[in-house]
Amino acid sequence: MANSPTGDSVLTRLDRVLSTFSAADSLLSAAEIARRTGLPPATAHRLCRDMAELGWLEALPAGYMVGTRLWEMTNRSAPTMKLAVRARPYLSDVHTVMGQHVQLGVIEGHEVLFVDRLSAREAPRIHGGVAGRLPLHVSATGLVLLAHASPEFRTFYRTHHQKDSPGPIISEERLEQVRQQGYCAQTGVIEREVTGVAVPIRQRGRNVVAALGVVTDDDDVARRPAPWVQMLQIAARGIQREISGKS
Structure with missing residues (x-):
């Protein structure tokens, strides 16, 4: 009214x-x-x-x-907050080993919404924080979500949203690469010499509902992301069990 x-x-x-x-x-x-x-x-x-x-x-x-x-109401009933609560122990495990920014993101509209993040004192200063948003294509976490979105959503996003936002123009070939390799790693899109690595989180083994990422200025990650990807994937599988086995 x-x-x-x-x-x-x-x-x-x-x-x-x-x-x-x-x-x-x-x-x-x-x-x-x-x-x-x-x-x-x-x-x-x-x-x-x-x-x-x-x-x-x-x-x-x-x-x-x-x-x-x-x-109070958000923590009591919002699905994203329930996801964050169930994922937190796994973020903590990754954070303990890596000692860098570890974050959990979901698609909200045409952006990635970071619903949780753990940071270390020695980690680089980066944009955003919990409840912060970024265009999907400028962060590894967001790019994983975009890559696993529907073809219609991807086409609409690439046509109407990424042109007016910072960062490189993302091709469908790049998104296919992210889907096929099972992770995204990119350096210097927002902050110079800062690398983001992220993997998808699926619900009941199918739909991607979130992405788990790490952000670091460790040069070794950009050169050899495989150990970091493996650790993120182990944590992602734990989160998947949590959210698929409980209502």
Whole structure:
């Protein structure tokens, strides 16, 4: 139901408010939220106040932050969070051995959404974090997901999305190579001299539902990815058993 001068529904306005927050901007005043959303100041103030009362936002003297209600409901019911919880022990095993960034990604829209990541102190500084997104074709994790998507999705993505994003143009031959070899390894697409390696995670041995990757500046990985791929594949099979054997 739309009850605003612009015709936006209540849900649309709530989504616009929540979308203004990010890791860099975790605390915003109602006036700043109004400016970023384009909502009238009075409407933004009222929405923020009501959302704070329900726990969607947290009211602080300096402004508002995302509240615990959203975190609570996401962890309780979201399939991606259930996947992250079941995958975490396997990410921990890989992280203990490799001592680098280890991450779990899923397709969200036309991007890779990183639902979990473990990082080491000596690991290189990289873009994004948990709940961060990247175009599918610029990270090894995303490229694995793109390679195993439907032909229709791949064609649409390559036609409409990768041209406007950073990174190389990905051919269908490159995606076929990723599918055939069972992993993706690429260096220097986002950060120079940083290599990403990723493998698919399947549900019940069929559909690829996620990808498990490692990101490192270890030169040896770019030259010899096989040992890293093997370790990731062992962990991926463990995750597959978890998500296929339990509801």
